[in-house]
Amino acid sequence: MEQTNGVVIYASKYGTTERYAQAFATLMGLPLCDLKQCQALASEPGIEKVYVFAPIYRRVIMGLPEISHVFDPAKVVKVFVVGMTSPEDHATIHFLQEQMLDYMPNATMQLLGGKIVFDDISMSDKMLLRVMYGFEKRKALADRTPTEQRLVEMFEEGKADMTDMTKIHDAVSLLE
Numbered sequence: 001m002e003q004t005n006g007v008v009i010y011a012s013k014y015g016t017t018e019r020y021a022q023a024f025a026t027l028m029g030l031p032l033c034d035l036k037q038c039q040a041l042a043s044e045p046g047i048e049k050v051y052v053f054a055p056i057y058r059r060v061i062m063g064l065p066e067i068s069h070v071f072d073p074a075k076v077v078k079v080f081v082v083g084m085t086s087p088e089d090h091a092t093i094h095f096l097q098e099q100m101l102d103y104m105p106n107a108t109m110q111l112l113g114g115k116i117v118f119d120d121i122s123m124s125d126k127m128l129l130r131v132m133y134g135f136e137k138r139k140a141l142a143d144r145t146p147t148e149q150r151l152v153e154m155f156e157e158g159k160a161d162m163t164d165m166t167k168i169h170d171a172v173s174l175l176e
Contacts, residue, residue: 007032008052011053017080019163030051047075050071053079083111089147110167110171
């Protein structure tokens with residue numbers, strides 16, 4: 001599908017979000033731009049649709065304020081949120097959706113599974129995960145949300161990979 005009136009913007013901390021964004025941009029035939037380098041692209045004439053790929057980091061969707069200042073928020077069609085949030089964790093998904101709508105009121109949101117390898121993350125992120133793990137591990141299993149349980153399992157295994165590129169193909173099919 002060749003489209004020249006759109007652009008794919010991504011923010012990525014460890015690379016999973018970038019891989020999703022690259023796959024989507026390739027399938028859609030759209031230019032791809034890292035959030036940190038997209039200022040010039042925002043002034044290009046004819047951009048009518050913006051697709052955003054952003055990771056969840058500390059319960060915040062990274063890059064939304066910056067993107068909303070660079071691109072007209074009304075042009076943002078869809079925000080793909082990448083992280084370890086469980087699809088069954090409706091409260092967290094609702095929280096993320098409200099956060100997105102604060103910046104991009106016309107956009108829809110789709111959750112994509114992320115990937116974490118404990119050995120590959122920064123020291124500050126390791127410390128944060130240790131604290132979160134300790135807190136969640138003290139809770140009874142029945143009191144944990146699906147996302148909290150996923151965090152416990154990820155910490156104990158040292159990694160988690162929830163990536164699923166078929167979700168990108170499905171999203172493109174729905175947009176065609």
